[in-house]
Amino acid sequence: MEIGFIGLGKMGMNMVTRLRRGQHRVVVYDRATELIKQAEQQGCVGATSLADLASKLAAPRTVWIMVPSGAPTEDTIRQMAALLAAGDAIVDGGNTRFHDDLRRHAELKAKGLHYVDAGTSGGVWGLANGYCLMVGGDRAVVERLSPVLTTLAPPNGWAYVGGPGAGHYVKMVHNGIEYSMMQGYAEGFELMAKSGYDLDLARIADLWMQGSVVRSWLLELAAAALKEDPKLEKLKGFVQDSGEGRWMIQEAIDKDVPVPTLTMALFTRFRSRQEQSFAEKMLAALRNAFGGHAVRR
Numbered sequence: 001m002e003i004g005f006i007g008l009g010k011m012g013m014n015m016v017t018r019l020r021r022g023q024h025r026v027v028v029y030d031r032a033t034e035l036i037k038q039a040e041q042q043g044c045v046g047a048t049s050l051a052d053l054a055s056k057l058a059a060p061r062t063v064w065i066m067v068p069s070g071a072p073t074e075d076t077i078r079q080m081a082a083l084l085a086a087g088d089a090i091v092d093g094g095n096t097r098f099h100d101d102l103r104r105h106a107e108l109k110a111k112g113l114h115y116v117d118a119g120t121s122g123g124v125w126g127l128a129n130g131y132c133l134m135v136g137g138d139r140a141v142v143e144r145l146s147p148v149l150t151t152l153a154p155p156n157g158w159a160y161v162g163g164p165g166a167g168h169y170v171k172m173v174h175n176g177i178e179y180s181m182m183q184g185y186a187e188g189f190e191l192m193a194k195s196g197y198d199l200d201l202a203r204i205a206d207l208w209m210q211g212s213v214v215r216s217w218l219l220e221l222a223a224a225a226l227k228e229d230p231k232l233e234k235l236k237g238f239v240q241d242s243g244e245g246r247w248m249i250q251e252a253i254d255k256d257v258p259v260p261t262l263t264m265a266l267f268t269r270f271r272s273r274q275e276q277s278f279a280e281k282m283l284a285a286l287r288n289a290f291g292g293h294a295v296r297r
Helices: 010-021 033-040 050-055 071-083 098-109 123-129 139-144 146-152 166-193 201-208 217-228 244-254 260-272 278-291
Strands: 002-006 025-029 062-065 089-092 114-121 132-136 158-162
Touching: 002 010, 002 050, 010 025, 010 033, 010 123, 010 146, 025 033, 025 050, 050 071, 062 071, 071 089, 071 098, 089 098, 098 114, 098 166, 114 139, 114 166, 132 146, 132 166, 139 146, 139 158, 146 158, 158 166, 166 201, 166 217, 166 244, 166 260, 201 217, 244 260
Parallel strands: 002 025, 002 062, 062 089, 089 114, 132 158
Antiparallel strands: 114 132
């Protein structure tokens, strides 16, 4: 199959490499010319602009966009839509809030264009292991893309999950669960690190991978991180979030669904970014005020 691909970052470059290994014709564009050259070495066809990319594809054209969420994705879709014709399709493979998918689908449909939202999981390991793809949009258009999706995914690793926005909705929930799982592991390993026993945490993580009910790929990654840096001394406990956890909490509020585990996991990430928490200073001030408890200046 033939496909255009915009965005050659860590995931994008691995995805086009995997597509070339599957013998697809891939026309690529990125603002960084050195990344285009790198993709060309994998057998991709480089484009000098979005217009050039569109001109190098045969109708009906499909363009996969893999750029940062928010304004970069929005701008790229808008520019690309002006260059495509009725029957062509745009795929957003990044992390997008599903409300935006619904709006984009309607806007592009009015122009005769198709829109597909593909929640993509696999990170930097996707080149070797494949990407889990949660795909939303019009079923007929998704089926048209099945050769590409099958190449990108491991066996049984992609699914059509529903209409416009459904792919990113499922990916949002996926990432919310991921937040909660990571927080559970983090708390457990911290307790073991402070247990007073001389515990080999990397060995324990490996042990739990052997038939334990808490085994997972995240635990496997934890074992690898602990083998490299047993006390995690090379890291700062500063944890960002990319938005999906916030979106899921807002959706849960809208649907009256309790998600306390995710909420605490996200709020813990907020706390991790504070060198000096005002709330904790307030706690210290109040203990000092009502009980005369000592404070640290």
